[in-house]
Amino acid sequence: MNVKDLLNLKTGDVISIVGAGGKTTFMYSLAEELRYENKVLVTTTTKIYMPHKKYYDFAIIDKNNLNKYNYKKDNGIYLYGSSLNEEQKIVGLSTELIETQLPYFNYVLIEADGSKRKPIKGWKDNEPVISKKTCKTIGILSIEVLGKKINSENVHRLDEFKRITSFKDNELINIECLTSLVFHHKGLFKDAEGEKVLFINKVDSEAEFIIAKKLVNNILENNNNYIDRILIGSLKNKQYQLII
Template identity: 35%
Template structure:
């Protein structure tokens, strides 16, 4: 990728005191963990800076030692006083089996006020490349300042079926497949821009994050996709990225180059 950055903080142009909500598929948890850890390392010596990674639905548990963990066994056991003097990087939620469930939204609204930065996953994708959204998701905190929608470019040319798409029946009903058998640029653009699609319920600044761009061909696909949604005034920034290679490129609209 040309003129790429290796920093998520840099390419997203992040400022202090933000609440980022992330939806989509093909890299959500990797993105959230990566940004959390980058923020943590940047502010390692500043005890006045604190970071929170959590969810408004459910996420899988993980064992990264950098995260301090505040877990509860049930809603009844939640003690908000545990968040009064936080410093460093935290993961919180209600722990059950191998999943971490969200704190009730009213409580989470108070918890995020204790942190300098908050990063939230807002939906699930069952590890599938493409998904549709049901009536209960994504779940956005009202204090969200930035909404990031993630979609993998490797889904291009992928067969449209139940094995590859989470909530396939909803997907068929919400998006105009035009008798397509495979995902193409046109359909992916609709997933992004449709009011029932990637940015459904989103709040604040909206950033599209096209992930899994590891080859020149995929980079060209990603630029075509970005170009196809250029007239969508809702999306304020497009990042073409490889979380795997830690390479991030900000797509510039044609009007920016005039």
């Protein structure tokens, strides 16, 4: 099944994507599924690299010109940002600016978190940046982090990550570590709005599927209705499974 079907989306939904290990890929994959029958806004409240033109149909990278396509009827992916910096990164929009655009789109997809391309992260007090209009917060975890050392090479915001998980430098990330990251009040769903959806990514093989199920079972034992929906799968292979 497609991600859009497993998420049970409704027209007008605002989706904020947080975590690490596939946020940008998830955003563009979902946008692609919605592209031909909807007017879809993709944007960020942080910074993302300017994508190849195949990933969008229309773009405005100028916070003073966001009204240009308000009444355009064409379906497709509309990419919005404030500006383009020297790294060729799109500088994001404030939540207030994004919210002015909601009436003009069928769906709004927001990358609301940054991870410096590292596979896992902790969070400072001022992140993520999530619109109050968000209907679903998608928390991304990558199964590939299991067994990796807790160090600055693997972890963005290392000090914050250690405080959240109570794990120490050079310990190995395990199922208990990821479970604590999911449920801690300053963890993966910090400041989440709407339905909480956990997506475990990079489940690319049978062995990784078995490990992912172990992680899911541990999360379910501690859930108490905290997480509303859990998906596991592979953005690379476009294969997804709904667990709850």
